[in-house]
Amino acid sequence: MTTAPNPAPKHPDKPPVVAKEKSPAVISMGWLHTAKFLTTAPQLHFLPELDVPEIAFVGRSNAGKSTCINTLTQQKQLAFASKRPGRTQHINLFSLGKQGVMDAVLTDLPGYGYAAVPKQDKIRWQQVMANYLVSRKNLKGIVLMCDPRHGITELDEVLLEVIRPRVEEGLKFLIVLTKADKLKKGEAERVQEATLKGVSKRGAAYPAVIVTSAEKGDGMPELRAEIMRTTGVTL
Ligand SMILES: Nc1nc2c(ncn2[C@@H]2O[C@H](COP(=O)(O)OP(=O)(O)OP(=O)(O)O)[C@@H](O)[C@H]2O)c(=O)[nH]1
Numbered sequence: 001m002t003t004a005p006n007p008a009p010k011h012p013d014k015p016p017v018v019a020k021e022k023s024p025a026v027i028s029m030g031w032l033h034t035a036k037f038l039t040t041a042p043q044l045h046f047l048p049e050l051d052v053p054e055i056a057f058v059g060r061s062n063a064g065k066s067t068c069i070n071t072l073t074q075q076k077q078l079a080f081a082s083k084r085p086g087r088t089q090h091i092n093l094f095s096l097g098k099q100g101v102m103d104a105v106l107t108d109l110p111g112y113g114y115a116a117v118p119k120q121d122k123i124r125w126q127q128v129m130a131n132y133l134v135s136r137k138n139l140k141g142i143v144l145m146c147d148p149r150h151g152i153t154e155l156d157e158v159l160l161e162v163i164r165p166r167v168e169e170g171l172k173f174l175i176v177l178t179k180a181d182k183l184k185k186g187e188a189e190r191v192q193e194a195t196l197k198g199v200s201k202r203g204a205a206y207p208a209v210i211v212t213s214a215e216k217g218d219g220m221p222e223l224r225a226e227i228m229r230t231t232g233v234t235l
């Protein structure tokens with residue numbers, strides 16, 4: 001009896017599929033993409049008390065806070081951004097978490113230093129912000145956003161003093177230089193170094209300074225990973 005030769009296998013053995021480890025940049029990008037509007041309030045005492053870590057974005061008006069939140073989360077209109085300074089006038093919270101389970105919150109705060117705002121409003125906003133930064137219990141990190149063409153301004157220094165006690169107690173503090181696409185080549189590194197030197201001279205806890213561009217995406221993977229690390233969320 002003759003036996004037919006074995007037919008060639010239709011699917012020659014493939015190497016086993018080894019699941020690739022996802023990098024912190026990829027994991028944090030997916031996580032931040034889950035951001036949803038949670039609530040808005042004119043003052044701290046109207047906000048719900050939460051027990052998940054919160055990261056606040058602060059800085060001068062027009063520095064690029066709302067735009068940065070949209071870029072980090074890859075959502076075009078989550079936070080209201082505008083050419084007109086003074087666009088954000090409330091404390092806005094955005095929840096993060098997979099499968100609808102909130103595990104952290106991002107906060108977009110009104111900017112300070114906008115000249116065209118009446119003095120009374122300016123004082124009120126500054127008090128709202130200072131009160132939030134000093135008293136919000138679940139606040140785990142502050143991201144100070146600065147336009148590198150202005151650097152750290154006097155008003156930013158006032159903010160540094162307001163948050164100093166909390167930073168000394170262990171609150172994470174990051175400086176983000178925005179709009180890097182508006183700088184000439186090499187200038188970003190120079191401003192980054194000068195900012196670091198300036199801040200550490202003032203005795204603030206040594207912060208990381210990240211250079212970003214919402215236009216080009218520079219620095220976003222680094223900032224996403226840093227935010228996720230600060231919240232302590234692991235996926
Ligand atoms: N070229 C460039 N423009 C940017 C970048 N980030 C923000 N902008 C622009 O800067 C302007 C202000 O941005 P916003 O995000 O509204 O600034 P904000 O800090 O939230 O301002 P307030 O809400 O007033 O405190 C807008 O016209 C943005 O398009 C960036 O990385 N590159």
Ligand SMILES: [Mg+2]
Pocket residue numbers: 065066067080081087088108109110111
């Ligand atoms: Mg804004």
